[in-house]
Amino acid sequence: xxxKVMIPTPLRQYAGKRESVDLEAKTVAEALSSLTSQxxxxxxxxxxDDGRLRSFVNVYVNDEDIRYLQKEKTALQxxxxxxxxxxxxxxTE
Amino acid sequence: MATQVKESTANAPGALSKEEILRYSRHLIMPEVGMxxxxxxxKAKVLLVGSGGLGAPLGLYLAAAGxxxxxxxxFDAVDFTNLQRxxxxxxxxxxxxxLEAARDRLSNLNPEIQIDxxxxxxxxxxxxxxxxxxxxxxxxxxxFPTRYLVNDACVLLGKPNVYxxxxxxxxxxxxxxxxxxxxxxxxxxxxxxPGVVPSCAEGGVLxxxxxxxxxxxAMETLKLxxxxxxxxxGRLLLFDALRMRFRELKLRKNPECxxxxxxxxxxxxxxxxxxxxxxGEEMEAKPLGVPEITPKELKTRLDRGDDLYILDVREPHExxxxxLHGHLIPLGDLPKRVNELDSSRExxxxxxxxxxxxxxxxxxxxxxxxxxxxxxxxxxxxxxxVDPSVPKx
Numbered sequence: 001x002x003x004k005v006m007i008p009t010p011l012r013q014y015a016g017k018r019e020s021v022d023l024e025a026k027t028v029a030e031a032l033s034s035l036t037s038q039x040x041x042x043x044x045x046x047x048x049d050d051g052r053l054r055s056f057v058n059v060y061v062n063d064e065d066i067r068y069l070q071k072e073k074t075a076l077q078x079x080x081x082x083x084x085x086x087x088x089x090x091x092t093e
Numbered sequence: 094m095a096t097q098v099k100e101s102t103a104n105a106p107g108a109l110s111k112e113e114i115l116r117y118s119r120h121l122i123m124p125e126v127g128m129x130x131x132x133x134x135x136k137a138k139v140l141l142v143g144s145g146g147l148g149a150p151l152g153l154y155l156a157a158a159g160x161x162x163x164x165x166x167x168f169d170a171v172d173f174t175n176l177q178r179x180x181x182x183x184x185x186x187x188x189x190x191x192l193e194a195a196r197d198r199l200s201n202l203n204p205e206i207q208i209d210x211x212x213x214x215x216x217x218x219x220x221x222x223x224x225x226x227x228x229x230x231x232x233x234x235x236x237f238p239t240r241y242l243v244n245d246a247c248v249l250l251g252k253p254n255v256y257x258x259x260x261x262x263x264x265x266x267x268x269x270x271x272x273x274x275x276x277x278x279x280x281x282x283x284x285x286x287p288g289v290v291p292s293c294a295e296g297g298v299l300x301x302x303x304x305x306x307x308x309x310x311a312m313e314t315l316k317l318x319x320x321x322x323x324x325x326x327g328r329l330l331l332f333d334a335l336r337m338r339f340r341e342l343k344l345r346k347n348p349e350c351x352x353x354x355x356x357x358x359x360x361x362x363x364x365x366x367x368x369x370x371x372x373g374e375e376m377e378a379k380p381l382g383v384p385e386i387t388p389k390e391l392k393t394r395l396d397r398g399d400d401l402y403i404l405d406v407r408e409p410h411e412x413x414x415x416x417l418h419g420h421l422i423p424l425g426d427l428p429k430r431v432n433e434l435d436s437s438r439e440x441x442x443x444x445x446x447x448x449x450x451x452x453x454x455x456x457x458x459x460x461x462x463x464x465x466x467x468x469x470x471x472x473x474x475x476x477x478x479v480d481p482s483v484p485k486x
Binding site: 008009010013019054055056058060063064065067068083085086087088089090 | 234235236237240258259260261262263265280281282283284285298329331333335336340341342343344345347425
């Protein structure tokens with residue numbers, strides 16, 4: 001399935017400064033694996049050492065959090081948008 | 094009869110004065126606000142945590158709108174780098190306490206409202222007492238420990254937390270802690286480890302961005318008070334200023350949330366610095382175990398004609414601001430450009446403050462460079478100690 005992965009500003013420096021990446025994947029796990037094989041540095045920002053998605057990085061398929069779908073096994077449809085949304089704390093004191 | 098009704102309204106406790114009616118006339122003639130709505134605003138009590146980039150539009154618009162009581166929490170002083178985005182403050186405020194300057198500005202904008210200031214860092218010891226007096230909390234802080242503290246305190250007290258956060262060109266906004274709605278921990282159970290996400294001081298921010306996100310927070314605060322419209326409860330709004338795009342994601346209450354879930358494990362405020370992995374020794378400057386040279390020592394050696402190679406590991410846009418005529422290789426490019434360097438020469442690496450160049454010295458030492466030093470305090474210290482004509486940023 002052709003899907004689009006949206007890269008958030010803080011992680012773009014690890015993804016060749018790209019805002020989004022188009023790729024082929026049947027599940028969220030496949031999409032993220034394809035993404036991190038293209039951009040190796042992203043891996044440690046998305047996954048902890050034990051291989052789990054980091055708890056300050058959320059992944060959405062379209063507007064739904066994958067934690068409330070089938071997590072990384074969530075199936076993808078042609079044209080889906082995957083959003084990676086890490087926590088940011090800035091308020092510029 | 095009409096006159097009597099008017100008089101009785103004007104005399105009722107909590108009614109608007111003639112001056113207030115004139116001041117708020119553009120609200121009063123809107124059916125969505127009207128006299129009832131304006132009186133709700135007048136009775137409302139809103140606490141703004143942080144008087145920075147988000148706090149500026151929040152304070153200005155909520156004061157202008159006639160929110161009857163505004164509390165401000167901050168402990169900083171105004172500096173020159175704030176003025177690019179913290180529009181509450183003027184050049185003549187530089188050096189003043191932010192809360193004093195904000196109080197002057199906001200009470201000049203609207204003398205009808207009450208402004209209470211809390212010149213303190215919000216902590217687990219004082220948060221519940223400060224927040225308890227308010228109906229709504231608007232979070233404009235700039236760090237994870239305070240964000241989790243504000244979230245937990247709001248959940249424990251049952252107060253809505255109007256959230257906004259920014260990074261460079263990107264913003265997030267939502268409302269947490271609304272009865273029945275999700276909280277910040279439902280969205281992000283844990284903070285990132287320190288150092289993984291750069292702060293605004295390191296990452297920079299376009300000044301208008303906190304203006305936009307803070308205005309969204311101000312709008313959501315007014316809507317909560319008025320009880321009108323569809324609030325951001327249950328929705329995470331994402332704003333990408335570069336693409337000028339808003340998107341929204343569903344935000345669900347996590348049944349396993351440790352602070353607002355069914356089997357909560359957090360029932361009082363905790364140590365948020367520890368929770369966020371920031372311990373005492375990490376708060377202070379890490380002793381950098383690399384050889385250093387002070388700006389004065391470097392100046393002396395350059396003056397006597399020593400053959401020193403200056404390596405600048407900042408980014409090209411920083412080089413444009415000021416430089417020491419060094420050879421520019423950004424830290425991130427160093428591994429693939431290390432062959433540009435001659436390990437037989439003496440090298441002094443520098444960056445803005447000395448942090449990145451310490452990493453560079455460490456990297457190069459591991460790569461077999463042994464005549465290499467880190468410029469202590471970076472180009473900032475060079476400006477302070479050797480050449481004040483070099484601008485600081």
